[in-house]
Amino acid sequence: MAIDTELLGRLRAVDTPTICNAIEVAQKKRGFANFTRQQLVSTEPEAPALVGYALTAKIRGKMPPEDSAEVLRERRMGYYRYVAEGARPGIVVIEDTDYEQACGAYWGEINTSIHKGFGLEGVVTNGLVRDLGDLPTGFPVLAGSIGPSHGFVHVLDYDCPVEVFGMQVRAADLIHADRHGACVIPAEILGDMITALDQLAASERIVLEAASQPGFDFQRFEAAWAAFEKSRT
Numbered sequence: 001m002a003i004d005t006e007l008l009g010r011l012r013a014v015d016t017p018t019i020c021n022a023i024e025v026a027q028k029k030r031g032f033a034n035f036t037r038q039q040l041v042s043t044e045p046e047a048p049a050l051v052g053y054a055l056t057a058k059i060r061g062k063m064p065p066e067d068s069a070e071v072l073r074e075r076r077m078g079y080y081r082y083v084a085e086g087a088r089p090g091i092v093v094i095e096d097t098d099y100e101q102a103c104g105a106y107w108g109e110i111n112t113s114i115h116k117g118f119g120l121e122g123v124v125t126n127g128l129v130r131d132l133g134d135l136p137t138g139f140p141v142l143a144g145s146i147g148p149s150h151g152f153v154h155v156l157d158y159d160c161p162v163e164v165f166g167m168q169v170r171a172a173d174l175i176h177a178d179r180h181g182a183c184v185i186p187a188e189i190l191g192d193m194i195t196a197l198d199q200l201a202a203s204e205r206i207v208l209e210a211a212s213q214p215g216f217d218f219q220r221f222e223a224a225w226a227a228f229e230k231s232r233t
Contacts, residue, residue: 003051003174003190008089010194011051011176016183018200019049019176025232026189026196035183036124037166043129044140045179052089052121054173054184055082056162059127060097061104061153072154079158084118091175092120093182095162096127096144104151105130107141115139124175124182126164127153142177203231 011019016035023032057079065072083092092115096102105128112131115123116139129135129143130150144165159171167182169175174185185193210216210224 003089007190007194008051010197011185012049014197015049016176016178016180018197019185020183022193022196022200023183023185023189025200026192027186032183034186035167036164036181038126038144040124040142040144040165040179040181041129041146042140042142042179043132043135044137047122047138047140047178049176049178050091050122050124050140050142050182051174051176052091053087054093054169054171054175055086055090055120055158056093056095056160056169056171057082057158058095058097058156058160058162059104059106059153060156061106061127061151062098062101064152065154075155075158079155080114082158083115083120087172088119090120091177092123092125093162093164093169093175094123094125094127095164096125097156099126102127102144103147104128104149104153105147106150106153107143108150109134109136112136112139112141122177124164124167124177142179142182199231203228206231 020035024030107129108131112135116136122140124142126144128145128147129141130147162169169184176183176185206228207224210220
């Protein structure tokens, strides 16, 4: 299902922490938890937020692949066809199954250029990125770490459920990501997100505007905070 143009614009205009807050406003409760739980390295930290449908895959690179060259090539080409023809806007979400022992960078100058050429928005992965300084601009990679080698990196599976630093992702989930990390926007509250963003902004203005006024002191803070708590989730 294609995302509404107005909603897409609103989601892209704010950062991922704001989206996490707005999801709770839309859900009318605290405790939203489907977001990354560790710091990610962003190759373009000042880039606007990524918003798109998840195109998922699993990789590994610590050990040589066990499958034949023919099987590996067929799977590799199947993966590239999948991301080339998948939903748009699209974000690649890849789980490196080597986790803390990951040593093979799937994302370098060649692969990022291919995926950007396919018209994808960017990448979220717990794996490695390399070739800093040579990567194409306008295609942010949010990676678990930086490393020099591709190791034995290869695709294990694609169009499958994945986990990236605690964030559970299914193919076609709507992802929001920036230098803070990433989250999955629940499909059932998408229709409420614009209202939730407006409500969140109005609540936060109560404190932010009060704090910016001359003479702001504890009494004014206390009054503003009481109004803020009354209005927020």
